[in-house]
Amino acid sequence: MIPIRSNQPNNPNQPTPNPTDKQHMTTYQVEQDAELLAFLLETFQPQQSRSAIKRMLTHKQVYIDGAPVTQHNHPLKKGQTIGIINQKRAKQKTVLRQTNIPVLYEDDAILVIDKPAGMLTIAADDPKADTAYKQLTEYVKVQDRNNRIYIVHRLDRDTSGVMVFAKTPEVKEALQTNWQQSVTDRQYTAVVIGQVAKPQDTITSWLSQNKAMQIYSTPYDNGGKHAVTHYKLIQQNKQYSLLEVDLETGRKNQIRVHMQSIGHPVVGDSKYGGKDNALKRLGLHATTLAFAHPVTQQPLSFTSKVPKAFLNLTK
Structure with missing residues (x-):
């Protein structure tokens, strides 16, 4: 959604949602009687599509005098205050x-x-x-x-x-x-078994799949898919290492196979040598994905926090 600009400050005399919602709200004044959807369309088009505006109602982003409203045909009266909670x-x-x-x-x-x-x-x-x-x-x-x-x-x-x-x-x-x-950044966080010796390195190999549907790595071109993985050590202890991993190529099971190939399989990855299950899950997290929007071509970047269990295990 395109960010919404407020036409005027919040009215302190009107009832409002809880304080957290109020911090994320912009407000508009109704200047003449109308139905709610018509008011929203007039206010936000053409910057936002009709379906995006309808989603404001579906997601309970729209408040009238402090109360959430979802009905498209809700009647508005001159002087009422419309509050919009931002998308996030x-x-x-x-x-x-x-x-x-x-x-x-x-x-x-x-x-x-x-x-x-x-x-x-x-x-x-x-x-x-x-x-x-x-x-x-x-x-x-x-x-x-x-x-x-x-x-x-x-x-x-x-x-x-x-x-x-x-x-x-x-x-x-x-x-x-x-x-x-389109993808300009594809970063993972991995918890691997053992102390990784190099603070950073690049792993290059060719990945193939055997009859058992398992991926294996070879250092020479055997007709498989070329794969390049960059990693950087974030922290480690005697048993585990926390790595920031950047993919130059995106092959099936690439990180898991490359970590196995250097003798440091991903925690919890029994398929590729990581029998240690200290996390009770696979120690792999897609931290960042940045790419060009497929329609507008604008750069987008999204990040997910590293799981606390990853940090705690590698202290």
Whole structure:
């Protein structure tokens, strides 16, 4: 959404939401009788689309004289005060009400989330499985039952962090076709077993998949996919190291396989040598994703905090 500018200061004589909401609210004065949706359309178009404006109501961003209103045809009277809670604050409320997945950003083209560990991106076999795709599909259909979302990329079930979904097939195709060119920063945080000797390094190899569907790394070109991983040591103790990992290429299981190849598998990664399960999850988190917006081409960057368990284990 495009940021909203307030036409006038908040009216201290009107009842208001709780103090936290008030800090995130801008206000407008009703100058003539009208219906609420018509007022919002006149105020915010063409900077915002009709569907984006309707989402303000769905997400309970709109207050009239301090009370939340969701009805499109709610009558307005001259002199009333319209308060709009900004999108970030509204998304925090929506997450609690509609989904277990924090929404970092949303507009008409994309939806960016902070995926929890232990959640599949999409079910491979069971259509009833509780996945990010299923929850987010239900989330967007609250706004309009015809809405859909589309998978752009995936995170492993036990990897948490930043993911982006498309809202139309055209946006999905645009993102996937230009993914390598559009993504300017793709950073992960990893907890690996043992003390990494080098404070920073680059791992280069070729990744192939065997008949058991397991990825393996070779230092020479054997016809596999070229993969480049950069890492920097953040902190470590005698048992574990916390790494900041930047992907130059994005291959399947790239970080997990590369960490195994240098003798420091990711904690909790039994598939690739990380039998230590001190975190009770995979020690991999998608911390930052920066890319060009598929429609506007404006640079976007999203960050998810490093899990506290990662920091505590490597102190």
